[in-house]
Amino acid sequence: MKTYPLGEFEEIVLLTVGVLYNDAYGVAIKDAIEENAHRKVSVGALQSALQRMEKKGYLESKTGEANAQRGGKPKRYYFITAYGKQALQQSRDIRTKLWDAIPKLALEFNLS
Amino acid sequence: MIKKLTTQFLQWFCHPDFYDEIQGDLEEIFQRNLAQGNNYAQRKYLLQVLGLFRLSLMRPFFQSSLINIGMFRSNLKISIRILLRQKFYSAINVFGLAIGMGVCLLIYQYIQFELSYDQFHKEGELIYRITQTVSKNGEVTAKGIDVTHGLATSIKESIPEVKEVVRINPLNFGLIAINEENNERHQEDNIWYVDDNFLELFSFPLKFGSKELVLKGMHNIVLTEKLAQKYFGNINPVGKELRISGGVLTSNFIVTGVLEKLPENTHLQFDLLMPMQFVLKHWRIYERGGGWEYEDFAIYAGIDKTTDIKETALKVDKITQLHLGEELKTLNIKIENGFQPIEDIHLKSAGLLGEIAKNNGNIKNVTYFAIIGLFILVIAWINYVNLSTARAMHRAKEVGVRKSIGAQHFQLVSQFLVESVLINSFAAILAFGITYFLLPILGNIIGKSLYFTIIQEPSFWISFMSILFLGSLLSGIYPAFVLSSFKPISALKSVKSRYKNGLNLRKGLIVFQFFISVLLISGTYLVYKQITYMKSKELGFEMEKILVVNGPLVVLEENRESLAILYQKFRTESQQHHTVKAISATSNIPSNGYNWSGSVWKPGQLKEEREIGFGVFVDTAFLNTYEMEFLTKGNIPNVIHSSSEVEYYFVNEEAVRKFNLGSPEDALGQKLIIGGDTITIEGVVNNMHWSSPKEEIKPTIYGIDNLYGHYFSVNMNLANIPESIAHVEKAFKNSFPEDPFEYYFLDDDFNNQYQADLQFGNLFSAFSILAIVIACLGLFALVSYSATLKIKEIGIRKVLGASIGNLMILLSREYLMLLVIAILLAIPLVAIGGNNWLDNYAFKTSMSSDLFLIPPFVLVFIAVFTVSYRTYKSAKANPVNALKKE
Numbered sequence: 002m003k004t005y006p007l008g009e010f011e012e013i014v015l016l017t018v019g020v021l022y023n024d025a026y027g028v029a030i031k032d033a034i035e036e037n038a039h040r041k042v043s044v045g046a047l048q049s050a051l052q053r054m055e056k057k058g059y060l061e062s063k064t065g066e067a068n069a070q071r072g073g074k075p076k077r078y079y080f081i082t083a084y085g086k087q088a089l090q091q092s093r094d095i096r097t098k099l100w101d102a103i104p105k106l107a108l109e110f111n112l113s
Numbered sequence: 114m115i116k117k118l119t120t121q122f123l124q125w126f127c128h129p130d131f132y133d134e135i136q137g138d139l140e141e142i143f144q145r146n147l148a149q150g151n152n153y154a155q156r157k158y159l160l161q162v163l164g165l166f167r168l169s170l171m172r173p174f175f176q177s178s179l180i181n182i183g184m185f186r187s188n189l190k191i192s193i194r195i196l197l198r199q200k201f202y203s204a205i206n207v208f209g210l211a212i213g214m215g216v217c218l219l220i221y222q223y224i225q226f227e228l229s230y231d232q233f234h235k236e237g238e239l240i241y242r243i244t245q246t247v248s249k250n251g252e253v254t255a256k257g258i259d260v261t262h263g264l265a266t267s268i269k270e271s272i273p274e275v276k277e278v279v280r281i282n283p284l285n286f287g288l289i290a291i292n293e294e295n296n297e298r299h300q301e302d303n304i305w306y307v308d309d310n311f312l313e314l315f316s317f318p319l320k321f322g323s324k325e326l327v328l329k330g331m332h333n334i335v336l337t338e339k340l341a342q343k344y345f346g347n348i349n350p351v352g353k354e355l356r357i358s359g360g361v362l363t364s365n366f367i368v369t370g371v372l373e374k375l376p377e378n379t380h381l382q383f384d385l386l387m388p389m390q391f392v393l394k395h396w397r398i399y400e401r402g403g404g405w406e407y408e409d410f411a412i413y414a415g416i417d418k419t420t421d422i423k424e425t426a427l428k429v430d431k432i433t434q435l436h437l438g439e440e441l442k443t444l445n446i447k448i449e450n451g452f453q454p455i456e457d458i459h460l461k462s463a464g465l466l467g468e469i470a471k472n473n474g475n476i477k478n479v480t481y482f483a484i485i486g487l488f489i490l491v492i493a494w495i496n497y498v499n500l501s502t503a504r505a506m507h508r509a510k511e512v513g514v515r516k517s518i519g520a521q522h523f524q525l526v527s528q529f530l531v532e533s534v535l536i537n538s539f540a541a542i543l544a545f546g547i548t549y550f551l552l553p554i555l556g557n558i559i560g561k562s563l564y565f566t567i568i569q570e571p572s573f574w575i576s577f578m579s580i581l582f583l584g585s586l587l588s589g590i591y592p593a594f595v596l597s598s599f600k601p602i603s604a605l606k607s608v609k610s611r612y613k614n615g616l617n618l619r620k621g622l623i624v625f626q627f628f629i630s631v632l633l634i635s636g637t638y639l640v641y642k643q644i645t646y647m648k649s650k651e652l653g654f655e656m657e658k659i660l661v662v663n664g665p666l667v668v669l670e671e672n673r674e675s676l677a678i679l680y681q682k683f684r685t686e687s688q689q690h691h692t693v694k695a696i697s698a699t700s701n702i703p704s705n706g707y708n709w710s711g712s713v714w715k716p717g718q719l720k721e722e723r724e725i726g727f728g729v730f731v732d733t734a735f736l737n738t739y740e741m742e743f744l745t746k747g748n749i750p751n752v753i754h755s756s757s758e759v760e761y762y763f764v765n766e767e768a769v770r771k772f773n774l775g776s777p778e779d780a781l782g783q784k785l786i787i788g789g790d791t792i793t794i795e796g797v798v799n800n801m802h803w804s805s806p807k808e809e810i811k812p813t814i815y816g817i818d819n820l821y822g823h824y825f826s827v828n829m830n831l832a833n834i835p836e837s838i839a840h841v842e843k844a845f846k847n848s849f850p851e852d853p854f855e856y857y858f859l860d861d862d863f864n865n866q867y868q869a870d871l872q873f874g875n876l877f878s879a880f881s882i883l884a885i886v887i888a889c890l891g892l893f894a895l896v897s898y899s900a901t902l903k904i905k906e907i908g909i910r911k912v913l914g915a916s917i918g919n920l921m922i923l924l925s926r927e928y929l930m931l932l933v934i935a936i937l938l939a940i941p942l943v944a945i946g947g948n949n950w951l952d953n954y955a956f957k958t959s960m961s962s963d964l965f966l967i968p969p970f971v972l973v974f975i976a977v978f979t980v981s982y983r984t985y986k987s988a989k990a991n992p993v994n995a996l997k998k999e
Contacts (some may be wrong), residue, residue: 021219026138027134031142033136043160044138044139045165045166045167048131048138048165049167049170052131052169067137070144071137071141072137072140074134077806
């Protein structure tokens with residue numbers, strides 16, 4: 002089986018790109034991650050993850066419109082590729098499989 | 114402002130493909146952050162940009178620049194691959210170089226330590242010590258630092274540019290310190306009487322007490338941390354009382370300060386500071402001649418900045434002339450004063466006499482070690498050169514291919530230089546580790562704690578980097594040129610001719626390596642031989658049998674008349690034990706110097722012919738205790754009781770010779786003039802080594818004084834040492850209940866004199882071993898290499914019936930020849946250098962044939978041992994394997 006290497010942070014970024022669909026550009030992704038995953042994201046970490054995944058082929062991008070708020074610089078929108086979807090799927094499958102494999106007793110905690 | 118600069122920075126490093134997008138994102142966030150204040154937004158912006166400074170987002174640097182980074186990178190990659198492929202040779206290269214560099218660093222650190230002596234004093238460049246050179250008829254007779262205290266007073270009064278004058282009187286005998294509260298009492302041998310501005314001139318930080326107040330006053334003293342601990346434990350002893358006991362110097366003192374532990378890199382090593390005023394007042398002899406008679410003081414001076422020190426020295430000369438002119442004229446002596454900078458004292462005090470001048474280093478030794486360090490590094494580099502050129506064969510194909518597809522000479526050279534830099538850099542990193550581990554060991558040998566301080570100095574890094582660079586270049590350039598000079602055709606074709614390349618140079622370098630190894634081993638051998646010689650020399654007495662007990666001092670406070678009775682009591686009681694043979698009370702013991710020295714002459718003798726004599730005071734039991742005998746004896750009674758006047762004198766044979774007294778029989782009854790007093794010689798004894806055989810036997814005058822008991826020497830049978838000592842202690846306590854019983858064997862004390870020589874020997878041998886290890890590593894690798902080259906030859910010879918021994922000789926013959934050449938070259942140098950070094954000693958071991966035979970033999974043995982493993986393995990191998998390969 003072909004494996005798709007995908008880091009934890011990469012996975013979150015990739016998912017977020019999916020969530021935002023047509024609206025996934027730098028700041029929007031950052032905001033969405035900060036909101037959903039409750040963690041601080043630096044532009045550096047985000048950008049290098051994006052470039053890395055684009056190189057791996059999980060993402061593709063196109064240049065979007067510019068506006069004054071961005072000092073006349075264009076946005077770059079990211080989209081998940083088929084490869085990216087495969088990677089996400091594989092990661093999810095592994096997790097589901099592992100979840101299912103946990104014996105019931107192991108998770109039976111008395112939470113009262 | 115911050116934002117603008119940061120953006121420029123971003124633009125500079127960021128890959129242009131990403132720049133627009135990233136900058137846009139940042140701008141957007143910035144605008145949003147503005148709501149929380151401009152400063153906050155700018156700070157955030159800066160942090161974000163710093164976070165972006167990562168390799169994956171950077172633009173490719175140097176792509177368009179003049180430096181061809183691509184070529185460099187390829188060189189680097191190939192070098193690493195080659196090093197990894199040849200693990201064995203690379204490891205030997207790296208380790209050899211690392212040891213060489215490590216030793217160099219070690220020696221560098223050691224030298225830095227030696228040079229750092231007394232550099233820490235505030236305004237240290239203005240502190241000087243006064244030296245005096247005494248000459249007679251234009252010939253220098255003595256050079257030293259001991260001067261009179263009157264000189265200091267006059268200098269302070271009449272030379273304005275001398276700001277501070279500190280006199281130090283390092284008492285040359287011990288006193289007993291007593292803390293009566295806890296009855297802690299010991300003899301202290303390192304007590305200094307100093308002027309009250311001692312701590313203002315020298316920067317020794319105080320742990321307790323304040324600099325301005327300590328030592329001011331007749332009874333204020335300062336302890337070192339060590340002594341404070343000894344007498345008062347861990348409490349702050351300031352304000353406590355300490356009693357110092359010792360005849361006229363007895364009194365109660367107040368501790369006013371405690372010094373931090375003294376730095377190791379100062380020549381001023383003392384345990385206890387006492388006020389100068391006290392000793393001047395209580396020791397009456399210092400008043401004689403207006404303070405110009407006893408030379409027991411060292412003078413240190415703080416000078417004004419603008420002073421020309423030579424002129425000041427001339428002024429001091431004038432003062433000396435003023436006070437001592439008449440006397441010097443009658444003695445026909447000239448005294449010249451000099452100022453020695455405090456930073457020079459540690460290394461440049463060789464030949465200076467004086468109590469404080471004793472434990473100094475030696476610039477000669479430092480130079481020796483610097484040279485050894487350099488040699489070792491050179492040996493390591495030679496290894497590199499040898500191995501690289503020898504391995505040329507393997508590389509020849511590579512060079513041939515490179516050349517035929519168009520590589521230029523320069524490109525090939527740079528390839529090999531990169532390799533050399535790489536190996537040298539690895540070695541350098543390893544070297545730091547080696548140094549770090551060896552430093553404590555080195556510290557152990559020299560008895561100082563050394564720290565790796567040089568790495569904190571930028572100047573060190575500059576020189577280190579430049580040496581590393583130069584070394585890489587020097588060791589890389591020859592192999593680089595040899596390798597790159599191959600003709601592509603021949604490089605791709607034959608084998609034999611290439612191995613010959615650089616063979617002569619390689620041989621020359623091996624000879625050089627072994628030449629140095631022979632020198633180092635011979636040096637080590639000679640140093641140890643001399644030490645063994647000195648230790649085993651007949652000293653004229655058996656020091657192993659003599660127990661030294663510090664003489665009683667507290668008892669001196671009592672009536673001196675009863676002292677004779679107490680001495681006698683101690684003697685009789687001790688001798689009741691069958692192991693105690695004899696006890697003698699003396700003013701000093703062998704290895705510890707004399708009590709007196711000065712001009713001695715026969716009445717009517719010409720001034721020019723007068724010689725210096727040395728004196729000690731002993732009792733009548735002295736000869737018996739030290740197992741010496743009178744060669745001739747006048748009317749010295751066997752036992753003298755309760756005499757405080759010295760009436761009887763005897764001399765040794767050397768004195769008879771030096772003072773021109775004829776035969777020992779003739780000497781009897783002759784008169785000698787000693788500093789104004791006339792004495793009669795009542796006996797002559799054989800010579801003994803009062804000091805180590807490093808020094809000549811001095812013309813000695815023994816005065817008989819039964820009450821001068823600074824030391825008791827107990828001659829005893831060594832059958833049951835603890836019991837004998839316990840018995841002597843009991844007798845001692847019965848007679849001198851207030852005094853501490855402190856003892857040691859004379860041989861321990863005496864052998865301390867060899868410590869500097871032993872240190873030198875240990876260092877020398879340690880560095881020699883390292884040098885030999887490196888040389889042998891190289892030899893081993895070379896032999897291994899030539900074995901792989903000759904593998905076919907060995908195979909054929911073996912098939913034809915050659916024995917293993919034959920083959921081993923075949924493989925090592927070449928190198929053993931080189932070894933012999935190296936030994937032949939080294940022997941004359943060993944002879945010259947050895948003679949030169951032995952001149953430091955008055956009694957020297959012979960430069961006999963063993964010096965020229967044993968060290969080379971050791972080296973040959975080591976070398977044969979090194980190569981035989983490898984040659985044996987090659988010779989033992991199955992010839993089929995060797996012949997099968999093609």
